[in-house]
Amino acid sequence: MLKIVYPGTFDPITYGHIDIIERGLRMFDQLIVAINANPGKQIFFSVEERVDLVKKALKKYKERIIVEPFKGLIVNYMTKRNINIILRGIRTTSDYEYEFQMALTNRHLCKNIETIFIVASEEYEFVSSSLLKEIALLGGDLKYFVPRVVENAIRKKIKAAKLRLD
Ligand code: ADP
Numbered sequence: 001m002l003k004i005v006y007p008g009t010f011d012p013i014t015y016g017h018i019d020i021i022e023r024g025l026r027m028f029d030q031l032i033v034a035i036n037a038n039p040g041k042q043i044f045f046s047v048e049e050r051v052d053l054v055k056k057a058l059k060k061y062k063e064r065i066i067v068e069p070f071k072g073l074i075v076n077y078m079t080k081r082n083i084n085i086i087l088r089g090i091r092t093t094s095d096y097e098y099e100f101q102m103a104l105t106n107r108h109l110c111k112n113i114e115t116i117f118i119v120a121s122e123e124y125e126f127v128s129s130s131l132l133k134e135i136a137l138l139g140g141d142l143k144y145f146v147p148r149v150v151e152n153a154i155r156k157k158i159k160a161a162k163l164r165l166d
Helices: 015-027 047-057 074-081 093-109 129-137 148-165
Strands: 003-008 030-036 065-070 085-090 114-119
Touching: 003 015, 003 074, 015 030, 015 085, 015 114, 030 047, 030 074, 047 065, 047 148, 074 093, 085 093, 093 114, 129 148
Parallel strands: 003 030, 003 085, 030 065, 085 114
Antiparallel strands: none
16 A cells, blocks of 8 residues: 655645545545644644644545645654655745755654655645735635635634634
C-alpha cells in the first residue's frame, strides 16, 4: 500500500489544501494529514479544532485518509509511522524557495525521506489560510475558499473573540 504524509498547519483547511489532497489520492492509496501541533507561527484554531475541521472537510475520503496531530520534527513522525514520502503544495515561486529549503533540510535530517510537490490548481493558487482569516474579520464571503463547516467555525470563533473584547 502506497502511503504519503501531507504535513502542515491547516489553520484552517482550505479548498487549496483539499485540491492537493485530492491530487495526492490519485497517486497514493493512503494519505495522512499530519497537523503541526506547535507551528512556529501564531495560530487561530487549536490543534484539536484543526484536526476536527480537517476530518469534517474530508469526510467523504475517510476510508483512505488519516488525520492526526504531530509534535516536533516531521522526519521523526515519519520514521515512527514508517512512511518516507512527504507531500507539499506549491502555489508561487516564493513557496518554491521555502519548500525547496525544507525538503533539503528534511533530507539532511533523515536521508531516505523524499518530498513530492504538487502544483496548486490555478483556481486556488491565491488561497491561503492567513488571507481568508483577514477576509472573515472584514466580513467578506468565504464560500469560495473553504467548505461550509470551516466557514461556520471561523465565524463562530470571530464572534466569540468580539464578545470577549466588548
Ligand atoms: P505550513 O505552515 O506547514 O506551510 P500550511 O497549512 O500553510 O502549513 O500549508 C501546508 C501545505 O499546503 C504547504 O505545502 C502549502 O504550500 C500547501 N498549500 C497551502 N495552501 C495551498 C493552496 N491554496 N494551494 C496549494 N497548496 C497549498
